[in-house]
Amino acid sequence: MSVDSARETLYHRGEADMVATIQNTDVKQEDAHGAVVVAVTSRALFGGDDDDDVSGVGVAFPLLQALQRVNQRLLEKDPAESLLFDVVLITTDSQQQQQSSRIVSSTRHHGLEVSRFCFSSQEDFIESLLTNNVQLFLSTDRNEALQASQQGVLSALLDRQGAPSEQLRVMLCGDAVVRPDAGPAPVSRPAAESFSSRLGEMRRRFGALDSPLSIVLVTSSGDRESCGVALRTLRSRGLGVDEAYCLAGAPRSPILSLLRPHFLLGDGVIGLED
């Protein structure tokens, strides 16, 4: 793809307040209706040690690899599959924006399939999430994730974790799935429900064993009944759960290294260590 033309686009539009999206022509653009669009920030993806020409990878790297593996397995089953993950990289950091070509080439260098690169200011990044129909936004910055969530975009925090798994592991917080006396439903609830349904559909393409993705439910403070309600609720949203842990008040941290989730979905934004 032409990075020069990408740069030109930015300069031409006086990049300070504008949002620019560049398609990566090296990667097949997914069917807009079929794909599950996942956005990740550059800061989350490229946080590691830098080479001269290439950025080192950060916290989001194993996640992207896991998403790609799911896509591969889906396409193995059905080469015409349209229910795939579609990854968008969001860059809001102005320093990183100066190095847009470096971002693109680093992505390629690390073998990552990013279909679109979005460059926007910190103030406007939510606009790029909405225009790109992002169904899940992942960031290492809690404020960013909260902002997006408050605008109705399902968001999750990426935390540094131990040895990541090859299998995509999505953790859901049971206490957040069902809150009987909560006030108005969170703004991101519709997005959460629709994402759950798509994820569930994707999960059903595979059998109980040897699946490239696993749905893990953890109920931290609730009792077995509330875990049961969470299981039923998720099932009604079309999402089957693979592993369920009901802790009834026991701390979650001793088992986080065993659960190895890539991220945690809940109402609002919850960090893995919260």
Add this chain to the structure above:
Amino acid sequence: SRENAETDPTMHPKPENAITIGVSARVLFNMEKEQHIYEQQGMEEYIKYQVEHETQPFSPGPAFSFVKALEAVNTRLRELYPDSEELFDVVLMTNNHAYVGLRLINTINHHELFIERFCMTGGNSPIGYLKAYHTNLYLSADPVKVREALEEGIAAATMFTPEKMTEVSETQLRVAFDGDAVLFSDESERIYKAHGLDKFFEHEKAHENKLLDHGPLKGFLEALGKLQKKFYAKGQRMDCPIRTYLVTARSAASSGTRALKTLRSWGLEIDEALFLAGAPKGPMLEKIRPHIFFDDQLFHVEGAAEMGTVACHVPYGIAQRVIKRETHDKETSSAPK
């Protein structure tokens, strides 16, 4: 509020304070039919069957009466020590997929069991979770998992289903232990296996005052003893809802002394010590009627189960080397538990 202590999760004991007992689904409930479907038709059919029968509770398995007895002890403890977290905490620790979860939860509800914690690992090993939550005892039908747990320092045993269920007490928990390679190390058994019975008696007599090393279930006996002392402190020695038994092939006249001296030096009491001098354990156990019996020798475990005792095999020590050679072909780790 006090009356919600059993079901209020905020009152649920912290893992480090409680005596945590991990039980697999197949020992807590009778899942023979479903296990058969899994073995004959595979995982997908098994899960389909489970989901179709989601509202049908399982009937009790071999560990059921043991768990009920643990709850009876908890009730008595709560009466005497309302603010204490030193209670039994039963955790369902299963390899099953969460697709089976609702049926398991419905079954727990149906039988009114006080199990609020569970781990359904969807095929992953439960061992890490056992460690993370300070599990004091792990019971499973899968010998491979049990061995893994023992290797990680967790007291564990493979539970067998007795051929008939002897009626057991609903108010007094009774736990029976073999001595060598269960409470004690297998050092003496090694002598016996290598040199025969006479040498064994000689050796034990000569080392009468030398303490035996501890075995994998010493810690569990210790935990039971700690709870017993809480009842004694409130003047309930005669009425104590926990009773422990040593059922050993050692003989009272000779080799038994070393066992008793060792227990005493560990500060552990055992309520009844039965020295069988090599006689079969089945009939004695049938009289005692323990909720659970631990032995390292399959021969004794099977004999006990034949006579109606819930017997568990502790695959520890020298006795296993012989068994391993004979049965390694037959041994499999079967997944839904």
